[in-house]
Amino acid sequence: xxxxxxxxxxxxxxxxxxxxxxxxxxxxxxxxxxxxxxxxxxxxxxxxxxxxxxxxxxxxxxxxxxxxxxxxxxxxxxxxxxxxxxxxxxxxxxxxxxxxxxxxxxxxxxxxxxxxxxxxxxxxxxxxxxxxxxxxxxxxxxxxxxxxxxxxxxxxxxxxxxxxxxxxxxxxxxxxxxxxxxxxxxxxxxxxxxxxxxxxxxxxxxxxxxxxxxxxxxxxxxxxxxxxxxxxxxxxxxxxxxxxxxxxxxxxxx
Amino acid sequence: xxxxxxxxxxxxxxxxxxxxxxxxxxxxxxxxxxxxxxxxxxxxxxxxxxxxxxxxxxxxxxxxxxxxxxxxxxxxxxxxxxxxxxxxxxxxxxxxxxxxxxxxxxxxxxxxxxxxxxxxxxxxxxxxxxxxxxxxxxxxxxxxxxxxxxxxxxxxxxxxxxxxxxxxxxxxxxxxxxxxxxxxxxxxxxxxxxxxxxxxxxxxxxxxxxxxxxxxxxxxxxxxxxxxxxxxxxxxxxxxxxxxxxxxxxxxxxxxxxxxxxxxxxxxxxxxxxxxxxxxxxxxxxxxxxxxxxxxxxxxxxxxxxxxxxxxxxxxxxxxxxxxxxxxxxxxxxxxxxxxxxxxxxxxxxxxxxxxxxxxxxxxxxxxxxxxxxxxxxxxxxxxxxxxxxxxxxxxxxxxxxxxxxxxxxxxxxxxxxxxxxxxxxxxx
Numbered sequence: 001x002x003x004x005x006x007x008x009x010x011x012x013x014x015x016x017x018x019x020x021x022x023x024x025x026x027x028x029x030x031x032x033x034x035x036x037x038x039x040x041x042x043x044x045x046x047x048x049x050x051x052x053x054x055x056x057x058x059x060x061x062x063x064x065x066x067x068x069x070x071x072x073x074x075x076x077x078x079x080x081x082x083x084x085x086x087x088x089x090x091x092x093x094x095x096x097x098x099x100x101x102x103x104x105x106x107x108x109x110x111x112x113x114x115x116x117x118x119x120x121x122x123x124x125x126x127x128x129x130x131x132x133x134x135x136x137x138x139x140x141x142x143x144x145x146x147x148x149x150x151x152x153x154x155x156x157x158x159x160x161x162x163x164x165x166x167x168x169x170x171x172x173x174x175x176x177x178x179x180x181x182x183x184x185x186x187x188x189x190x191x192x193x194x195x196x197x198x199x200x201x202x203x204x205x206x207x208x209x210x211x212x213x214x215x216x217x218x219x220x221x222x223x224x225x226x227x228x229x230x231x232x233x234x235x236x237x238x239x240x241x242x243x244x245x246x247x248x249x250x251x252x253x254x
Numbered sequence: 255x256x257x258x259x260x261x262x263x264x265x266x267x268x269x270x271x272x273x274x275x276x277x278x279x280x281x282x283x284x285x286x287x288x289x290x291x292x293x294x295x296x297x298x299x300x301x302x303x304x305x306x307x308x309x310x311x312x313x314x315x316x317x318x319x320x321x322x323x324x325x326x327x328x329x330x331x332x333x334x335x336x337x338x339x340x341x342x343x344x345x346x347x348x349x350x351x352x353x354x355x356x357x358x359x360x361x362x363x364x365x366x367x368x369x370x371x372x373x374x375x376x377x378x379x380x381x382x383x384x385x386x387x388x389x390x391x392x393x394x395x396x397x398x399x400x401x402x403x404x405x406x407x408x409x410x411x412x413x414x415x416x417x418x419x420x421x422x423x424x425x426x427x428x429x430x431x432x433x434x435x436x437x438x439x440x441x442x443x444x445x446x447x448x449x450x451x452x453x454x455x456x457x458x459x460x461x462x463x464x465x466x467x468x469x470x471x472x473x474x475x476x477x478x479x480x481x482x483x484x485x486x487x488x489x490x491x492x493x494x495x496x497x498x499x500x501x502x503x504x505x506x507x508x509x510x511x512x513x514x515x516x517x518x519x520x521x522x523x524x525x526x527x528x529x530x531x532x533x534x535x536x537x538x539x540x541x542x543x544x545x546x547x548x549x550x551x552x553x554x555x556x557x558x559x560x561x562x563x564x565x566x567x568x569x570x571x572x573x574x575x576x577x578x579x580x581x582x583x584x585x586x587x588x589x590x591x592x593x594x595x596x597x598x599x600x601x602x603x604x605x606x607x608x609x610x611x612x613x614x615x616x617x618x619x620x621x622x623x624x625x626x627x628x629x630x631x632x633x634x635x636x637x638x639x640x641x642x643x644x645x646x647x648x649x650x651x652x653x654x655x656x657x658x659x660x661x662x663x664x665x666x667x668x669x670x671x672x673x674x675x676x677x678x679x680x681x682x683x
Binding site for chain 1: 573574575576
């Protein structure tokens with residue numbers, strides 16, 4: 001099946017002060033698929049991920065050159081509303097970071113500020129749908145007013161996913177979402193990722209090659225700020241074209 | 255065991271003993287330091303409290319007062335204006351004469367009258383106005399004694415000192431002793447201290463005017479320093495570009511926090527009173543000056559509190575498309591608010607006790623009326639204490655100490671609130 005290109009990066013160069021972090025990155029992300037970015041520490045995969053929803057804008061020394069498009073529009077154009085962009089591209093972070101509010105308010109905050117619900121009933125619907133899609137609703141449905149920070153690690157991460165889903169994004173970025181969780185919680189979230197592709201495009205950064213192999217359709221291998229190889233996950237992991245890729249996958253380094 | 259082994263063992267034991275002794279000494283130094291500090295505090299507070307307690311009580315004398323209807327309300331209309339204008343000093347005079355019929359001669363009668371406070375007449379008037387049924391009756395009522403008589407009963411005037419060196423004569427002492435023997439003297443809690451404004455007579459003086467003046471001043475201070483301070487802190491932490499200008503502002507704010515308060519008073523005098531012509535001695539100007547003084551404290555505390563909010567919360571908010579303003583208002587400020595409030599309360603507690611800047615903007619006057627608003631002439635509690643402390647009369651000593659105690663209670667209450675707030679909201683996430 002042919003997937004449409006959702007996000008593209010062309011000649012992307014990113015600098016932190018004087019140090020260059022990404023060199024001429026050219027990458028396509030396809031819609032309704034999971035693309036994983038793998039590579040050793042410090043290779044630039046998180047930097048690339050944060051370029052997609054312009055979270056690097058808040059780092060004062062960061063400079064981005066090149067083009068990143070979403071559905072064909074360059075998101076680094078000067079007249080782009082970054083706030084709206086971040087509503088279309090959601091993000092889940094490495095360490096679960098729910099707001100210090102109730103579970104309901106955590107999920108409802110996004111729709112409230114973007115005016116996505118016409119009334120209280122509409123808001124309830126969005127919250128319930130988001131929690132259900134994140135696989136958390138059954139566990140919290142009778143304690144929606146409890147603080148979000150009172151949940152377990154895995155539940156908190158699913159709450160963050162629900163929170164990201166609630167603003168009805170098109171893309172969900174995940175920066176090592178399972179690295180702070182135990183294997184059971186990790187397995188649940190990996191299962192969730194597969195279900196999410198029905199409605200969203202996923203880009204995940206992961207340290208675990210097994211995870212990349214398990215969940216993603218396409219994989220990009222980053223090394224020292226350069227995309228060494230990119231392609232279908234099966235091919236990357238069984239028959240990589242580059243030597244560096246093979247060395248990384250077989251555990252020679254990283 | 256060989257000889258060298260035994261020697262080594264002894265040396266090790268010696269070292270251990272020395273180390274233990276050093277640790278014990280160190281702990282002792284700490285205990286001594288804490289004890290000395292607490293002792294000094296207890297001494298200071300103790301002496302203040304000891305002189306303050308007598309200031310909260312006053313002696314009253316019960317005398318039979320005849321309210322002659324013919325004299326007080328001749329027309330019989332019960333008109334408050336008319337009743338208010340009657341001569342109540344005469345009622346007091348007659349009451350004293352009825353109790354001491356043998357006192358003759360102008361001088362002696364004046365000496366007798368001076369035992370009772372000049373405010374007694376006003377007290378009687380207020381009671382008749384409140385309860386006109388007193389007219390035509392002879393009722394026993396309690397009226398305050400004058401400050402000298404009260405001091406004598408509190409034991410502050412030495413009876414053994416020769417009469418010419420004393421404020422009360424032997425004759426007056428004899429009269430008071432007779433009243434005590436007749437059971438007419440009572441010692442009551444002096445609520446007048448809290449309900450009346452300043453006065454020339456110590457027994458009639460109260461801190462109400464000063465309390466209201468302090469209230470208005472602090473209100474103006476809070477209204478100006480809190481929004482400005484929090485907004486400045488938010489801007490400096492969240493929005494200002496890091497650079498030379500921001501560092502310059504930061505350094506200056508930290509310096510301002512250390513400037514002596516009297517300098518702010520000079521500023522108030524020169525700019526607010528001199529240039530802008532604002533009302534002298536008003537809580538408005540006092541509040542403005544104190545707000546300038548409190549602003550650096552609020553800014554520094556707020557910045558600290560804002561910086562303590564973890565960046566993960568900000569990232570999470572940004573990640574779902576919050577604008578920078580929404581991040582600040584909905585996430586950062588609510589989490590930083592306990593720290594901000596603590597800093598503000600501490601700053602306000604400092605402003606509460608400031609005297610020097612208020613003196614310079616003219617709050618030295620003798621203000622009797624309770625101020626109605628921030629532009630009325632007023633005094634503040636620390637200034638009131640300063641003014642009273644200036645008076646050499648013994649009676650003022652008790653009043654000054656009592657006022658100091660009230661001020662200390664407020665300060666402790668405010669600081670306690672700040673500590674409780676801080677503890678309660680320490681880690682909410």
